[in-house]
Amino acid sequence: METEQERSTLRASRGAAGAGTDAEARVPGLMRLFGGGKAMAVALRLKEGALELGRGTAALGEVQDAKMSRRHAQVRFDGQRFWVTDLGSQNGTFVDGVAIPKGTAHEARRVVRMGDSLFVPSMDLRPLELHGVEVVEQFVRGPAMQGLLKEVSQASLGHSLYIQGESGTGKEGVARAFHALSPRRSGPFIAVNCAAIPESLAERLLFGARKGAYSGADVDAQGYLQSADGGTLFLDEVVELDLAVQAKLLRVLENREVLALGASKAQRIDLHVCCASNKDLRAQVASGRLREDLYFRIGRPDVTLPPLRQRPEEIPLLLERGLSPGRSLHVSLVEECLRRPWPGNVRELMSELGVAEHASHLRGASRVEGCHLKPDAGAAFGPALSLPPEAPRAPPRKAPSKAKPLPADERTRIEHALRQNGGNVTATAEALGMHRTQLRRLLARHDISVPDSDEHA
Numbered sequence: 001m002e003t004e005q006e007r008s009t010l011r012a013s014r015g016a017a018g019a020g021t022d023a024e025a026r027v028p029g030l031m032r033l034f035g036g037g038k039a040m041a042v043a044l045r046l047k048e049g050a051l052e053l054g055r056g057t058a059a060l061g062e063v064q065d066a067k068m069s070r071r072h073a074q075v076r077f078d079g080q081r082f083w084v085t086d087l088g089s090q091n092g093t094f095v096d097g098v099a100i101p102k103g104t105a106h107e108a109r110r111v112v113r114m115g116d117s118l119f120v121p122s123m124d125l126r127p128l129e130l131h132g133v134e135v136v137e138q139f140v141r142g143p144a145m146q147g148l149l150k151e152v153s154q155a156s157l158g159h160s161l162y163i164q165g166e167s168g169t170g171k172e173g174v175a176r177a178f179h180a181l182s183p184r185r186s187g188p189f190i191a192v193n194c195a196a197i198p199e200s201l202a203e204r205l206l207f208g209a210r211k212g213a214y215s216g217a218d219v220d221a222q223g224y225l226q227s228a229d230g231g232t233l234f235l236d237e238v239v240e241l242d243l244a245v246q247a248k249l250l251r252v253l254e255n256r257e258v259l260a261l262g263a264s265k266a267q268r269i270d271l272h273v274c275c276a277s278n279k280d281l282r283a284q285v286a287s288g289r290l291r292e293d294l295y296f297r298i299g300r301p302d303v304t305l306p307p308l309r310q311r312p313e314e315i316p317l318l319l320e321r322g323l324s325p326g327r328s329l330h331v332s333l334v335e336e337c338l339r340r341p342w343p344g345n346v347r348e349l350m351s352e353l354g355v356a357e358h359a360s361h362l363r364g365a366s367r368v369e370g371c372h373l374k375p376d377a378g379a380a381f382g383p384a385l386s387l388p389p390e391a392p393r394a395p396p397r398k399a400p401s402k403a404k405p406l407p408a409d410e411r412t413r414i415e416h417a418l419r420q421n422g423g424n425v426t427a428t429a430e431a432l433g434m435h436r437t438q439l440r441r442l443l444a445r446h447d448i449s450v451p452d453s454d455e456h457a
């Protein structure tokens, strides 16, 4: 499916470190994702919980940064959070775009800039160390995507796959991989967006129609199912299909024959089906939007594509590859992109990059900079998901003896974010720019209930 030229990999600087996922074996550290004007994926472990960084630090990897001071900053992990202290650097240290005062520890949240380098804290560096970030046939694959594609590879030997993920996360790309990895790869791949099919046309478009089946049917017309014969049918937003059409689809998948509208004889077909949606299919069955029997036919095995905000290591490479030839990225653009939640995921990132590139061109800039990005690009639709440029926080000097009441607007912000993220605490914490443990503590302390979700982490 791929050639050597089509594959390039940003290897993490450390070697493989074992593949367990147990919490004790986790290796916290920093990911250096940008330096020397280029995307990179360098894993920096914190020795005994801390690491001093500066020009010449071996852990930075091959590409050094002339704008970093020799002793630039120290990063420390306290078991739950990362803290960064500027050691008196010349050019300063920035957390989420805001300069931190020298000499005191500040929480390192989404992205830390020193010189022209960008670092993102990671609770576990092992996946990056093991897999790096690669590009295969224009598709950027970080460690999470590579792990997911292994599952897809196994699934491609079977009859179906269900892909769950937010809009724009790359579900169609994964469906194409399901097809390309399967024994049916030489057959057709037919992608259908079920949400875009008018209800009245769904049967005709899916199952086809014989000449004379309805007024205006002058010729036999193939449906998507016949077109996908011998290959893979990708049904995006499958729960948008009407229940009667779902019943007919199930019959086709079970009997392996399709009866076109107006036809008297069914036609044998052999196809595999890959479905996708941004919804939890079991919940759709529970609410009566999806037939239970169809769920058992198309809902397993399933994979979940994490949103882009949970895969920051892919962002610099996506930006680099999305630029027009001859253009280059300024560190400020990558920093801005790493800070924002991107509810529209990769699709939104790539489209806003195009807008920013155009703006930089109009202003005669040689590089695309953070200021060329529209202020609302990648921002949440509601106030809850936005990542305000608030000043980085210093660690509390001592633990408060009693919890202070939570301001009403803060409670509303958290509850709204929980709803937006379907009760997923990890995603909500990311969206609010805080650590998961921190959010869990807030929820417990202030008795905020979490809507039902699948998260068991």
Ligand SMILES: Nc1ncnc2c1ncn2[C@@H]1O[C@H](COP(=O)(O)OP(=O)(O)OP(=O)(O)O)[C@@H](O)[C@H]1O
Binding pocket: 138, 139, 140, 141, 165, 166, 167, 168, 169, 170, 171, 172, 173, 174, 236, 318, 346, 347, 350
């Ligand atoms: N990992 C990736 N590397 C490069 N481009 C990507 C990647 N993921 C997604 N894209 C690009 O982002 C756009 C959206 O991807 P895709 O259509 O696969 O998303 P989707 O999850 O199917 O979205 P929707 O649910 O809205 O249909 C496409 O242009 C795709 O090429």
